Amino acid sequence: MGVLPGTSPEASAEGGFGLALRGLSVAYGARTILRDLSLDVPAGSTTCLLGPSGIGKSTLLRRVAGLIDGPGTVQATDGRPLAGRVALMGQGDGLLPWLDALDNVLLGSRLRGERADRDRGLAMLARVGLADAAESRPATLSGGMRQRVALARTLMEDCPLVLMDEPFSAVDALTRLRLQDLAAEMLAGRTVLMVTHDPWEAIRISHAITVMTGDPATISRTLKPDGQTPRAIDTDSARDHWRQLMEALGEMA
């Protein structure tokens, strides 16, 4: 498979930047979800936010993406604004049901009124193994295929920062493993901030794992597994990481 513009680690590392989150607080009405949360996300690697459901992981991601406002700052380490340099992959596939797979991949340029690069879109679909599905509507695709279209759409945006919100939680275990491999391979070199409630997922594909616990959520621990991603999960060190993460998750419970 050839190297495509914007998918090689070299290409994306160039514009790479990390994130400095300082003093983030978010409240919905009387309920404080996040209070004074600070975190550094290193450039060019995958950072996982691990925590139980409902703790505010998605809220934090939406705050970083600028979808909600609140006290505190979200800054790129290169000092430039984030707008236009962030891609999001959400919990659902977020595919528009009235567009075929290719047009979904090209959604970003369509929204911005730019000329859509169909050839590159097709190449992205080919990269995720869906060259034949370019003209299929989402309803005719399986859950795993839809997530792959979503991944192709994310890559099409070619942003140095990718935010992922439990992107593989809706597919079966085997499909999830394959998607994790694919994502790890294709997002290599980009700055990725991913939230998940699955310790195995975190161990498999991240360079640093940050555990969120408590209410309002705070960061209780950061773990840096060694070795290449995607990591095998049937090794002693992976099991050791898992034990540590479960301990960290259990501390505040």
Place this chain on the structure above:
Amino acid sequence: MSRLLTAVVTTFVLLGLWQGYVWLSGIEPFLLPGPIAVIETLIARHELILRHLGTTAQEIVLGLLIGTTLGIAAAILIHAIPAARRIGLPLLVISQAVPVFALAPLLVLWLGYGLWSKVAMAVLIIFFPVTTAFLDGLRRTEPGMLDLASIMSATLSPFRRTVALMLHVRIPAALPALASGLRVATGVAPIGAVVGEWVGSSAGLGYLMLHANGRMQIDLLFAALFVLALFSVLLWLSVDALLRRALPWQPDSFAR
């Protein structure tokens, strides 16, 4: 095939019961003519009936086109502009609370005995279901899609971003809801036109029915009524088929 058979059998049984009652009870034909008499009148006076159908059909179709256009525009304005929301929403509810039947004489007074007072009646009746259904659709866009599209369009100016989200995400996502509104509108549009004709007109099936009623030509009344019902059903089926073809991504099934 069996569905068609069921429909045909049901129709004939009902018509048979009707004809049987007329024969057995010996009721006067100027009070209740049997279906055979109605069909005879339908054939004998088809030119007259078709001419009046032409008028009514024109009123209904024009009413649908104008009402739908206004409804779509109103829903978008109410959704997009806060000031339009504060003024438009109460107006919308009031427009529905005032019975259109009570407005019919006024409309005839203002717009005359011709076509446009009936078109206005149809528009008034159609406007509400189209606007509310489409507005509901616009408000219920899946948040995940909006988050995604907002981030993708983060570099646009706020105005262009709102327009882009509206055109590429909200409106297409709301089309199935608009289609529901259009189905309701198509079903009720003939009521508007016919009520308008009853109040004051010199043409149309409503006028013909009222006219026939006054002259005890109940067979003609029934014939006109039959044609009106047939036209309404065919119109609804065409609109339904058109909408389904236009929105092929919509799941579409009846209870099994």
